[in-house]
Amino acid sequence: MTLSERDRNLIWHPYTQMLLEPESIGIVRGEKEFLYDEQGKRYIDAIASWWVNIHGHSHPYIAEKVHEQMNKLEQVIFAGFTHSPAVELAERLLKLLPEKQKKVFFSDNGSTAVEVAIKMALQFYANQGVKRNTIVSFTNAYHGDTFGAMSVSGRSIFTKPFNQYLFDVKFIEPPTAGNEEKSLRQLEEIIQKHRVAAFIFEPLIQGSSGMLMHTPEGLNRLLRLCHCCSVLTIGDEVMTGFGRTGKMWATDYLDEKPDIYCLSKGLTGGVMPLGVTTCTQSIYDKFLSPDKHKTLYHGHSFTANPIACTVALASLDLFEKENTMEKVKRIEKRHAEFAKELKNNKKIKDIRHRGVIIAIELQEDCEETSYINPMRDKIYNFFISRGIILRPLGNIIYMNPPYCISEESLDYIYDNITQFINN
Ligand SMILES: *Cc1c(COP(=O)(O)O)cnc(C)c1O
DSSP states (O other), X not given: OOHHHHHHHHOOOTTOOTTTOOOXXXXXXXXXXXXXXXXXXXXXXXXXXXXTOSSOBXXXXXXXXXXXXXXXXXXXXXXXXXXXXXXXXXXXXXXXXXXXXXXXXXESSHHHHHHHHHHHHHHHHHTXXXXXXXXXXXXXXXXOSSHHHHHXXXXXXXXXXXXXXXXXXXXXXXXXXXXXXXXXXXXXXXXXXXXXXXXXXXXXXXXXXXXXXXXXXXXXXXXXXXXHTTOEEEEEOTTTTTTTTXXXXXXXXXXXXXXXXXXXXGGGTTSSOOEEEEEEHHHHHTXXXXXXXXXXXXXXXXXXXXXHHHHHHHHHHHHXXXXXXXXXXXXXXXXXXXXXXXXXXXXXXXXEEETTEEEEEEOOSOOOOGGGOHHHHHHHHHHHHTTEEOOXXXXXXXXXXXXXXXXXXXXXXXXXXXXXXXX
């Protein structure tokens, strides 16, 4: 039996309607931007395996570092104990992040990094006896699939069966080009009416909502308002972090910086699960007390796993060793050229790009959201048959590739996108 057949009998896959899509492609090997299935067919991983992979698959330097660490220390409880990979990673991350970020809290993935950020923000006020309990978010935000993360995400097909169990969040429209004024007014109104503790946002690019892009100035104005009104700002850089937008952090495009950062996905170069929530000294200080009620009671069995931290360190090494940000610049330039080429195509409603991300929104009548839009499967299958992994969000084709992707692979993907559009 093939992997696909054995899988089908046993495994329930994420984001998959198992009745309609029971077949999973069995991948046996990865190298650079390529994945190989059990029949030997090659695929270009144009979405970096769900936006995580940076340096390419099975990078030998990362493998070597993992092997070394495996022989030293594989796991240790992180309450009451610490270890070199975690300490070094905290040091290096804080050096890369804006100066005001002073403390690092580890968890396992993007959703948990968000959960921790929400708890930090709410308890920051609770510990001071200040009644502020409202959280503000963007209408179509995506911050993860656990209950807290779902609560601060836009209500959608993902959250529908659970909406009654999600806590109340006030939503504002994102500051996309032309919508900045409206977005700001909505935030002002909410801050006047409610006791707002925090505003959580995906900076500049909202991934799951279709690579929706904000203007930096629009976002700056929202953050400035929050900072004036003592509303904590949570920058969810889970997707945008580690170079995706052309700079190390999307917030590098902004003058105003968030008080809390959530990192995951590219944190380990997309190799191991790991999440990090960082905060300013003044947030951390409000948890310091002889009163144990003020402790942040949150943790996971694998918090700051030494292997995961080692991989994150190896990934940061590679940023220097391989001039990774230069690769990002190269892709950004290619995307810009491609966008120009397609600009006046009548089948395209909008084309936008920043960093390694390009999104091509196709004209269509169907208003359905991403996962139930019939166009989605048509696009997905077209590219899979040509050995390209692209998972469109409804009528939006996007690329978010590993930064090591070759010119040939970029050409091949652009060609196929053009062919699909003109068909
Ligand atoms: C993917 C994502 C998350 C959730 O991360 P997981 O590791 O999938 O739990 C949170 N926020 C953003 C912006 C994301 O793109």
